[in-house]
Amino acid sequence: MSKKNPSGSAPILRSTAEFARHVGLARTTVSRVLNGQPGLKQKTIERVQRALAETGFTPNAHALHLKGKRTQMVGICMEDLLTPPAVKKLAALQQALRKRGFSSLIEVFTPGMGREVVRHFLSMRVEAVVFIGHFHQEEIEARILELMAHGTPHLVIDQFGLKNANTISLDRAVAMEAVMNHLLDLGHRSFGLLGITRAPTSRHDRLTGIHATLKARGLDFDACTLTLDHLHERNNDFDYGRKLAASFLAQSRRPTALLALNDAIAIGALRGLHEADLKLPRDLSVVGFNNQEVAAMTTPTLTTVDQNIAGTIETAAEVLLSQLGAPPRAKPIIRLIEPALVVRESTGPARA
Amino acid sequence: MSKKNPSGSAPILRSTAEFARHVGLARTTVSRVLNGQPGLKQKTIERVQRALAETGFTPNAHALHLKGKRTQMVGICMEDLLTPPAVKKLAALQQALRKRGFSSLIEVFTPGMGREVVRHFLSMRVEAVVFIGHFHQEEIEARILELMAHGTPHLVIDQFGLKNANTISLDRAVAMEAVMNHLLDLGHRSFGLLGITRAPTSRHDRLTGIHATLKARGLDFDACTLTLDHLHERNNDFDYGRKLAASFLAQSRRPTALLALNDAIAIGALRGLHEADLKLPRDLSVVGFNNQEVAAMTTPTLTTVDQNIAGTIETAAEVLLSQLGAPPRAKPIIRLIEPALVVRESTGPARA
DNA sequence: GCGTTTAAGGGACACGTGTCCGCGTCAAGA
DNA sequence: TCTTGACGCGGACACGTGTCCCTTAAACGC
Numbered sequence: 001m002s003k004k005n006p007s008g009s010a011p012i013l014r015s016t017a018e019f020a021r022h023v024g025l026a027r028t029t030v031s032r033v034l035n036g037q038p039g040l041k042q043k044t045i046e047r048v049q050r051a052l053a054e055t056g057f058t059p060n061a062h063a064l065h066l067k068g069k070r071t072q073m074v075g076i077c078m079e080d081l082l083t084p085p086a087v088k089k090l091a092a093l094q095q096a097l098r099k100r101g102f103s104s105l106i107e108v109f110t111p112g113m114g115r116e117v118v119r120h121f122l123s124m125r126v127e128a129v130v131f132i133g134h135f136h137q138e139e140i141e142a143r144i145l146e147l148m149a150h151g152t153p154h155l156v157i158d159q160f161g162l163k164n165a166n167t168i169s170l171d172r173a174v175a176m177e178a179v180m181n182h183l184l185d186l187g188h189r190s191f192g193l194l195g196i197t198r199a200p201t202s203r204h205d206r207l208t209g210i211h212a213t214l215k216a217r218g219l220d221f222d223a224c225t226l227t228l229d230h231l232h233e234r235n236n237d238f239d240y241g242r243k244l245a246a247s248f249l250a251q252s253r254r255p256t257a258l259l260a261l262n263d264a265i266a267i268g269a270l271r272g273l274h275e276a277d278l279k280l281p282r283d284l285s286v287v288g289f290n291n292q293e294v295a296a297m298t299t300p301t302l303t304t305v306d307q308n309i310a311g312t313i314e315t316a317a318e319v320l321l322s323q324l325g326a327p328p329r330a331k332p333i334i335r336l337i338e339p340a341l342v343v344r345e346s347t348g349p350a351r352a
Numbered sequence: 353m354s355k356k357n358p359s360g361s362a363p364i365l366r367s368t369a370e371f372a373r374h375v376g377l378a379r380t381t382v383s384r385v386l387n388g389q390p391g392l393k394q395k396t397i398e399r400v401q402r403a404l405a406e407t408g409f410t411p412n413a414h415a416l417h418l419k420g421k422r423t424q425m426v427g428i429c430m431e432d433l434l435t436p437p438a439v440k441k442l443a444a445l446q447q448a449l450r451k452r453g454f455s456s457l458i459e460v461f462t463p464g465m466g467r468e469v470v471r472h473f474l475s476m477r478v479e480a481v482v483f484i485g486h487f488h489q490e491e492i493e494a495r496i497l498e499l500m501a502h503g504t505p506h507l508v509i510d511q512f513g514l515k516n517a518n519t520i521s522l523d524r525a526v527a528m529e530a531v532m533n534h535l536l537d538l539g540h541r542s543f544g545l546l547g548i549t550r551a552p553t554s555r556h557d558r559l560t561g562i563h564a565t566l567k568a569r570g571l572d573f574d575a576c577t578l579t580l581d582h583l584h585e586r587n588n589d590f591d592y593g594r595k596l597a598a599s600f601l602a603q604s605r606r607p608t609a610l611l612a613l614n615d616a617i618a619i620g621a622l623r624g625l626h627e628a629d630l631k632l633p634r635d636l637s638v639v640g641f642n643n644q645e646v647a648a649m650t651t652p653t654l655t656t657v658d659q660n661i662a663g664t665i666e667t668a669a670e671v672l673l674s675q676l677g678a679p680p681r682a683k684p685i686i687r688l689i690e691p692a693l694v695v696r697e698s699t700g701p702a703r704a
Numbered sequence: 705g706c707g708t709t710t711a712a713g714g715g716a717c718a719c720g721t722g723t724c725c726g727c728g729t730c731a732a733g734a
Numbered sequence: 735t736c737t738t739g740a741c742g743c744g745g746a747c748a749c750g751t752g753t754c755c756c757t758t759a760a761a762c763g764c
Contacts, residue, residue, distance in 0.1 A: 010501060012501070012502055012503050014750090015749090015750055015751085016750070016751065016752095017750075017751095025712075025713090026712065026713045026714060027713095027714085027750095027751090028712085028713075028714070028715095028752085028753080028754095029711090029712055029713075031751070031752060031753080032712095032752090032753090034751095034752090035752070035753090037752095037753085039710080039711070039712095040711075040712085041710085041711065041712090044711080044712080055501075056471070056474070056498045056501060056502065058471050058474045058475035059475060059750080059751070060418070060475065060477060060749095060750055060751070061414075061475040061476050061477070062413075062414035062415075062417045062418055062423075062476075062477065062749095062750080062751095063414075063418055063719090063749080063750035063751045063752095064750085064751065064752085065414045065719090065751095066412070066414055066415055066418060066718090066719045066720060066721095066749095066750080066751075067718080067719055067750085067751050067752055067753095068718090068719070068752090069751090069752090071414075080443070081439065081442065081443030081446065082440075082443060084436075087433060087439050088434075090433065091432070091433030091434060091460075094433065094458065094459075094460060095460065098459070098460070103457065103459065103472065104457075104458060104459075105455065105456075105457060106446065106456060106458050107446075107450070107455065107456075108443075108446060108447065108450070119408070119410050120455065122408070122410045123410035123411060123412065123413040124413050124414075125412060125413070125414065146408050149362060149364070149407075149408060150364055150408065151364050238645075238648065238649045264645075264649075267649050268649065270651075271649065271651060274651055293590075293616075294646050294649070296590065297590045297616075297619050297620065297623065297646070298650075299622075299623060299626055299651060366720090367719090367720055367721085368720070368721070368722095369720075369721095377742080377743090378742065378743045378744060379720095379721090379743095379744085380722085380723080380724095380742085380743070380744070380745095381741090381742060381743075383721070383722060383723080384722090384723090384742095386721095386722090387722070387723090389722095389723085391740080391741070391742095392741075392742085393740085393741065393742090396741085396742080411720080411721070412719095412720055412721070414719095414720080414721095415719080415720035415721045415722095415749090416720085416721060416722085417721095417749090418719095418720080418721070418748090418749045418750060418751095419720085419721050419722055419723095419748080419749055420722085420748090420749070421721090421722090
């Protein structure tokens with residue numbers, strides 16, 4: 001078998017050497033054209049360009065990197081690819097990185113697999129690693145230490161309170177302050193919390209914001225809020241919200257407003273209340289969190305908190321790229337993102 | 353500056369040579385340990401393993417590939433990362449490939465950028481390329497030709513009717529047959545089509561299925577169906593469905609069932625009908641498409657078509673990997689996926 | 705036709721890796 | 735003490751690339 005393709009179609013060119021042979025030039029000459037070096041006849045340059053377009057030859061990126069070229073790759077660890085806000089962040093980040101000339105290597109970081117994922121990124125010599133989501137604290141902290149030991153910059157989006165981690169997070173306390181002020185202004189004084197029970201790990205957590213707002217208005221947290229999270233298996237989804245709403249209605253001391261951990265729970269609550277023949281927001285107000293697309297499609301449409309994902313990711317890209325050339329920092333970078341309350345139909349004046 | 357790290361922490365090891373020096377062994381010895389070659393003392397092996405665990409050293413994947421090791425990478429072209437079914441497919445595919453030892457290089461294929469994306473994949477020497485979504489036909493066909501010229505296998509998920517392309521698609525005709533039979537059995541004879549107007553490009557398109565079912569029952573397509581797509585700007589989203597529903601209500605000859613292109617339109621229609629004080633499914637039936645999570649969260653819950661994404665992707669992974677070692681095929685691989693009708697509350701007997 | 709300039713040819717090296725092979729070393733057994 | 739393995743060392747090469755540098759050939763001016 002000769003190197004020539006018997007079918008007459010172009011042969012598969014896997015190296016500049018083969019490509020140069022195909023064009024009828026020396027490998028070095030082709031290389032000079034590809035890298036825009038001077039001292040070449042225009043005619044030669046065009047000859048190479050034309051062959052390049054015809055054959056679609058691409059230099060081996062791995063060999064380029066071996067010669068010292070940057071990989072221009074960023075590793076992205078996702079908690080999963082099913083949570084809509086996380087996917088939106090991924091989409092935005094991928095686009096932001098692409099715009100800056102980086103490509104994204106995406107892996108789902110299942111519990112216990114963190115080591116393999118990060119090792120894989122390191123073996124690919126990515127220039128940085130981003131974590132999106134919420135991970136097992138010890139595991140992610142160990143991974144971050146490993147990255148730092150290799151001099152690879154990192155960034156954690158959405159998980160606050162990690163030791164020595166560069167972090168970008170939504171200020172959930174500020175979000176809940178906005179929600180609470182909105183409801184307090186509407187006359188509400190009794191609140192049901194759906195899924196919002198995790199003990200605050202920082203001063204930017206939801207409960208912190210709720211506490212602070214009530215205190216500022218001279219109200220007592222325990223007297224004003226009610227939690228029934230223990231009554232049902234906690235899935236933080238539609239069904240969970242639906243069951244919780246029903247449970248709240250069965251209480252003698254019924255809150256006038258429900259605050260949900262996320263939009264799915266809130267929409268479940270809307271359903272639960274609808275099934276009990278309540279009219280919203282006349283009988284009860286409901287607030288979600290995340291401002292997913294569905295929040296504008298429910299009946300009634302859902303008042304919720306927008307995460308400002310575009311802003312988050314723009315900041316993330318900046319923070320990430322600012323680390324690239326720079327020497328490692330002593331102190332981690334911490335950035336907070338301001339959320340925005342989106343008022344829709346599911347909240348209204350408290351019933352007298 | 354010496355090579356030793358003055359801070360006392362472990363130095364950054366970027367090659368087996370540096371790592372071997374750090375362990376106090378020859379590079380070749382370390383290499384033999386890493387590749388499990390025989391003729392090594394157990395003690396030496398353990399020494400290397402321990403240092404490996406301590407330093408987290410990883411061999412340079414690019415150099416490995418240069419030496420002939422497979423890249424174990426698959427390129428995935430996405431139309432966008434915002435369409436929920438497309439993202440679900442991506443998530444499932446990423447997981448299926450990971451399970452088989454492949455990692456995923458994901459790029460969004462914006463119109464006109466296809467060439468760059470595919471060139472990038474080729475320069476990374478990916479072992480295969482997958483397209484998920486719906487692309488400009490000429491552009492994707494050109495890209496597929498380019499891939500074939502390079503001997504790189506490909507697979508298109510969800511876009512039917514491409515020349516010489518390996519394709520996996522949902523049989524939308526079968527889907528619509530199931531929908532139509534369900535509705536016909538409920539007594540419906542007059543159907544509104546929301547967004548379903550594109551001329552069929554193959555015998556597996558929706559309109560083909562609708563036509564076929566009506567014909568089999570001895571009914572006339574034009575007499576039974578009504579389309580008002582031209583009345584509104586076509587975004588195929590919630591608002592589009594909402595407006596369309598209102599328009600159908602304004603017709604003198606009002607259909608008893610509405611068939612939507614996707615769930616978003618269907619949910620918009622639910623809203624539009626609710627605003628007109630219609631009760632579903634008493635007054636009207638509505639069917640969506642895709643079986644997104646939201647379809648179970650609406651009021652009433654939505655009858656829709658499930659794409660069987662798990663099955664699609666499992667097939668995709670098989671088809672993809674079967675191409676890897678094999679010689680190129682003369683005929684493209686075409687696979688059809690069977691959809692499943694999911695009946696919920698939004699469909700019921702036709703009003704007399 | 706001759707000398708000079710210009711451009712392509714081609715050998716060499718480095719990058720990090722796996723692998724082959726010959727050489728040195730050390731310890732155990734005779 | 736000598737022989738014999740067993741095992742680690744280190745040089746060499748290849749993979750595909752960019753770049754340096756020297757050589758060769760063609761083109762050009764006179």
